[in-house]
Amino acid sequence: MKPIYLDYHATTPVDAEVLRAMEPYFCEKFGNAASKSHAYGWETEEAVQMARESIAKNIGAESSKSIIFTSGATETNNMVIKGIVHAAKKKPAHIITQVTEHKCIIESCREIEKEGHKITYLGVDHDGLVDPDDVKNAIRPNTILCSIMAANNEIGVIQPIREISKICREKGVWFHSDAVQAVGKIPVDVQRDGIDLLSLSAHKIYGPKGIGALYIAKANPPIRLSPLIHGGSHENGRRAGTLNVPGIVGLAKALEICVKKMPEESKRLGLLRDRLAGEIIRRIDHTYLNGHPTKRLPHNANISFSYVRDTDLIMALPELAVATGSACASGTNEPSYVLRALGIGEDRANSSIRFGLGRQTTKEEIDEAVEYIVRAVEKLRKKSLQYEMR
Numbered sequence: 346m347k348p349i350y351l352d353y354h355a356t357t358p359v360d361a362e363v364l365r366a367m368e369p370y371f372c373e374k375f376g377n378a379a380s381k382s383h384a385y386g387w388e389t390e391e392a393v394q395m396a397r398e399s400i401a402k403n404i405g406a407e408s409s410k411s412i413i414f415t416s417g418a419t420e421t422n423n424m425v426i427k428g429i430v431h432a433a434k435k436k437p438a439h440i441i442t443q444v445t446e447h448k449c450i451i452e453s454c455r456e457i458e459k460e461g462h463k464i465t466y467l468g469v470d471h472d473g474l475v476d477p478d479d480v481k482n483a484i485r486p487n488t489i490l491c492s493i494m495a496a497n498n499e500i501g502v503i504q505p506i507r508e509i510s511k512i513c514r515e516k517g518v519w520f521h522s523d524a525v526q527a528v529g530k531i532p533v534d535v536q537r538d539g540i541d542l543l544s545l546s547a548h549k550i551y552g553p554k555g556i557g558a559l560y561i562a563k564a565n566p567p568i569r570l571s572p573l574i575h576g577g578s579h580e581n582g583r584r585a586g587t588l589n590v591p592g593i594v595g596l597a598k599a600l601e602i603c604v605k606k607m608p609e610e611s612k613r614l615g616l617l618r619d620r621l622a623g624e625i626i627r628r629i630d631h632t633y634l635n636g637h638p639t640k641r642l643p644h645n646a647n648i649s650f651s652y653v654r655d656t657d658l659i660m661a662l663p664e665l666a667v668a669t670g671s672a673c674a675s676g677t678n679e680p681s682y683v684l685r686a687l688g689i690g691e692d693r694a695n696s697s698i699r700f701g702l703g704r705q706t707t708k709e710e711i712d713e714a715v716e717y718i719v720r721a722v723e724k725l726r727k728k729s730l731q732y733e734m735r
């Protein structure tokens with residue numbers, strides 16, 4: 346029997362309807378969307394255009410021209426951070442971000458720091474939230490971009506992006522949001538939320554892996570991004586490379602389904618998540634929910650089990666597919682930098698499990714998971730001298 350999957354922040358299975366929508370674009374409609382001289386190219390170009398329009402509509406974008414396809418959010422985030430400073434007139438340029446961003450934002454920032462550009466990494470409070478006033482105070486004359494994620498991939502905390510984007514707009518600073526974990530899960534509307542640039546990824550929303558997008562607002566003056574990948578003139582010269590047509594069709598379909606299901610699904614998952622977290626905390630002493638209790642994604646719970654090492658707990662839970670934190674950091678013994686940023690001590694940070702619920706999660710699975718967790722923690726704590734001497 347396969348373990349109960351509770352790692353939906355890492356990735357999601359492809360929805361059967363998404364797969365069906367993609368299928369014709371492998372063998373039958375295989376044309377290169379950039380082939381302008383024949384019907385094979387025209388039909389895939391049309392599919393790409395329809396996908397662009399659908400994605401634009403589902404994130405509240407003003408135009409399908411604002412959508413640029415990439416290989417995923419890692420690429421999109423690299424493209425934004427590096428592209429904006431490389432195109433900037435003000436040198437050195439200054440970017441504001443925050444400490445619990447995904448590694449692909451943090452590492453892209455580190456790269457451009459090596460080129461002499463400046464980055465402010467804002468801290469978060471003990472709930473994981475950025476203070477919009479900190480953004481305001483960090484803005485300098487050469488600040489060109491503020492990049493704050495919509496929702497965190499480890500603790501699910503939802504950042505006050507609308508307040509932050511408002512400050513950025515007033516000060517003439519572009520606002521980017523890595524919305525990978527938020528899009529399709531909670532309402533995201535680029536115009537209402539004041540987002541100038543947004544990153545999204547298909548495999549977090551029941552679409553295929555290896556496809557993502559950048560939303561870039563049509564602005565005056567225009568937002569200038571130097572391309573990360575050079576070559577042909579695809580995507581208006583912003584991102585070279587033959588378009589992944591099946592992936593693009595899948596991304597659009599996946600987003601469409603998520604947006605349609607969102608009201609019902611977020612309520613269902615919120616109840617299941619509360620059941621999971623509530624039962625764990627009620628039945629096991631010295632357990633804590635990490636991150637803001639309510640300003641968080643409905644399907645996320647990140648819980649510390651004091652006196653138990655998270656890696657031991659995962660080993661003792663073969664019935665569950667869970668992780669200590671982001672998949673990119675798994676395999677390292679370092680405590681999560683996200684939890685540490687909340688001021689959580691090393692011991693507690695090293696005893697934390699991220700639970701991510703999703704479309705296939707049932708109440709029965711949650712109840713089973715709780716029993717497995719209670720049993721595993723009891724067993725491990727029996728062997729813990731620190732727990733006995735607490």
Ligand SMILES: Cc1ncc(COP(=O)(O)O)c(C=O)c1O
Binds near residue numbers: 497498523
């Ligand atoms: C918040 C966040 N940003 C970016 C990424 C990277 O996305 P992708 O897997 O599409 O490269 C992830 C995936 O783990 C994520 O959770």
